[in-house]
Amino acid sequence: MAVPELAPRRTLGGVIAVWVVAALIAVAVGIFTPVDLRAAWLGVGLGGCLLAAFAIQLWSGRSQGFTERVAASVLGATVVMGVISLGFGLAAIVPG
Structure with a gap:
C-alpha cells in the first residue's frame, strides 16, 4: 500500500533552474570563447547542464x-x- 504525499513539492522550479543555468552558460560561452571553439564549449556546457x-x-x-x-x-x-x-552565430556573420 502506497502512502500518498501530504504536500508534494513543486518540481517545475528545478526544471526551470536548469534552463537558467543553460542560458548563463551559453551567454558566457558566446562572450568569452573564440568563434571557432564555441560549438565545442557549448557541448561541454550542455554536459554541465545534464549534471x-x-x-x-x-x-x-x-x-x-x-x-x-x-x-x-x-x-x-x-x-x-x-x-x-x-x-x-547570426551576430558573427553580420558585417559591422
Whole structure:
C-alpha cells in the first residue's frame, strides 16, 4: 500500500533552474570563447547542464517522474542554448 504525499513539492522550479543555468552558460560561452571553439564549449556546457539536472532532481527527493523531469530539463537546456548560440552565430556573420 502506497502512502500518498501530504504536500508534494513543486518540481517545475528545478526544471526551470536548469534552463537558467543553460542560458548563463551559453551567454558566457558566446562572450568569452573564440568563434571557432564555441560549438565545442557549448557541448561541454550542455554536459554541465545534464549534471546539474541530475543534481537538482536528486536533491528534490521525489522519485516519481524523475526521468521525465531530467529529460525536460536537458531538452529545455538544449533549446535555450541553441537559440542563444543561433543569436551569436547570426551576430558573427553580420558585417559591422
